Amino acid sequence: MSDKNYSRLALNKLKSLDLKSLWTDVKEAIAGTERDFTKTPLGKAIFILAVPMVLEMIMESVFAVVDIFFVSRLGADAVATVGLTESAMTIVYAIGVGLSMATTALVSRRIGEKKNKEAGLVAFQAIAVGIIISAVIAVPGYLFAKQFLNIMGASKEMINAGFEYPAIMFGSNVVIMLLFIINAVYRSSGDAAISMRVIYVANIINLILDPLLIFGLGPFPELGIKGAAIATSIGRGIGVIYQIYILFRGKHRIRLYLNSLTIRLDIMFKLLKVSGGGILQNIIAMSSWIFLVRVIAVLGAEALAGYTIAIRIIIFAILPAWGLSNAAATLVGQNLGAKKPDRAERSVKITGYINMVLMGVISIFLIFFPATWIGIFTDDPKVLHDGIVSLRTISYGFVMYGLGMVLVQGFNGSGDTMTPTKINLVSFWLLEIPVAYLLAIQFDMGLIGACIAILSAETLLTLLAWYLFRKGKWKERVV
DSSP: OOHHHHHHHHHHHHHTOOHHHHHHHHHHHHHOOOOOTTTSOHHHHHHHHHHHHHHHHHHHHHHHHHHHHHHGGGOHHHHHHHHHHHHHHHHHHHHHHHHHHHHHHHHHHHHHTTOHHHHHHHHHHHHHHHHHHHHHHHHHHHHTHHHHHHHTTOOHHHHHHHTHHHHHHHHTHHHHHHHHHHHHHHHHHTOHHHHHHHHHHHHHHHHHHHHHHHHTOTTSOOOTHHHHHHHHHHHHHHHHHHHHHHHHHOOSSOOOOGGGOSOOHHHHHHHHHHHHHHHHHHHHHHHHHHHHHHHHHTTOHHHHHHHHHHHHHHHHHHHHHHHHHHHHHHHHHHHHHTTOHHHHHHHHHHHHHHHHHHHHHHHHHHHHOHHHHHTTTOOOHHHHHHHHHHHHHHHTTHHHHHHHHHHHHHHHHHTOOHHHHHHHIIIIIIIIHHHHHIIIIISOOTHHHHHHHHHHHHHHHHHHHHHHHHHOGGGGOOO
16 A cells, blocks of 8 residues: 555544544543454554553653643742753653563564463563662662752752752652553553553642642642652652552453562563663663753753743643554554564554644644743743743644654564664764754854754654665564
8 A cells, every 4th residue: 555545544534533433432442442453443443542542641741741830830940950850860761661662562462472471471571670770770860869960060059959859750760660661561462541540540649749749738848849759759659559459450461470470581681682772762862852951051041941841841742642653563563463564564654644643733732822831831031932932943843753753663563673773873863962062052043953953853763764664674573
């Protein structure tokens, strides 16, 4: 089928939705389903998987938006501290996401092969690896929080007032790691509704605790920025407890039994081998943001605060599109496991075109009304101006981002994590960072120069991914 036909098929899927059957599918998607996604009609499979994944990503983005909403009331220094911390926490996210990619690839293959008990064994090995890695990160992250902020260019006032925020976030990184990994287990097995419910539980708790602990409402102590870190860690921690409870007590595609709790070094090494590309892929992408933030920090606290607010809004806006992309990854893995490579390819192409439409619609609201969104978080004129510049400029690339997300997740779902790694290296390290420095600092374009670098890098990523995806080598990946 030609690419034009895939595009037409995707648009027809959107136009031909019957409201009654649509509502039935939505209820099935949210409640959970035992469908075999290697046999379900592709349009319905994408929809039923994507609905809970999109809802999960929307609520996941609430973590970022809720924290910055309340922290912004503490001033530009507090927002900048969160921005600096989050830029380094991307390393933790990179490892967590990389492990979740490997988990997705292996679990979805075993499910496609109808080997559910083996899928559960993979799940436990992934959890064990996540705990070990998070422990290695937690100790130095907690002990050297002040030094970290100093290296990142924070002022003495920011360090003294806010060092506890990075200390707590790094020290409790295990809850982030496990939340990513175990939700990947559920999504890749086809039980995406469980992942959605876990995130909702975690976020509701965070939403309640944030104002109580930051501002000291009622009997709670006023902890300031430290309270935001505690609230987020508690919310995510309870989410992880809920995940583990369902793994042992639930009646779904994957369940852990006592005999599942054995260390299998062969499976661990396979996970690490596949996740190595995923971790490196995300470290390359996310660490580039650290250097980008370091460039922007030179422009001042207001510029960094405006950029941080804009990025939080963008994260909120694009995470639903990541939900669609995750649906594509699950379908790729399961269909390759079921020996249906052509169906795996069709799932990526159809999902990609739908994602482009979704991201195009979202971009309209951000490009034409940026002040409305930035104004929710700040009334500082300089921060507001810099936030508007960042939000509008980066949003021009949303359609390309939408396609790029799906293509990258298609590679990852097949277990080919090295191809996106190479693409990220070229796009972010060879293009984005040098261009950001040249435009923002050397050519004195300031914040808009840094944002143009982001736009350019993401566009190149999509073009390279499309070219390599069409070559089809990812279909031959064995995991």
